[in-house]
Amino acid sequence: MGSTLSWMSRRWYLVLLMVIVGLAVLGGGIILTVSSFMKSSDAYTEAMQIARSNPALIEMIGEPIEEGFLPTGEISTSGSSGKANLAISLSGPKGAATLYLESKKSVGKWKFNFLTAVVNETGQEIDLLAETTAKNPKPAPQ
DSSP states (O other): OHHHHHHHHHTHHHHHHHHHHHHHHHHHHHHHHHHHHHHTSHHHHHHHHHHHTOHHHHHHHOSSOEEOSOOEEEEEEETTEEEEEEEEEEEETTEEEEEEEEEEEETTEEEEEEEEEEETTTOOEEEHHHHHHHHSOOOOOO
């Protein structure tokens, strides 16, 4: 025991470095797990599908539209209900944007309250829900 303590006291900086590296690896693992959970959610994948097919967004940042590494925000689900509030970095050959979404899940289906892309360079906002609604108008009641 004495020789171990002596080794540690002489090389305290190595022990500290090992603790810091261990915490960094653990933190990185947690971030990757949370990011993977967010990216695999239906709200995220539906929002990205809408963004990638939006003509106004494609015009502003180009195609293909790629998602950033780490979305921010929160997703919580409980059975067939839940809510999502996310910001997703987007990039294309002509520029970059941030996709903001707020969605609620009810009876197993996500419904967007808002879905807006803000072009980084100009600050222009593109309401992706207005574009989607215009493409798929609800039939008039009879």
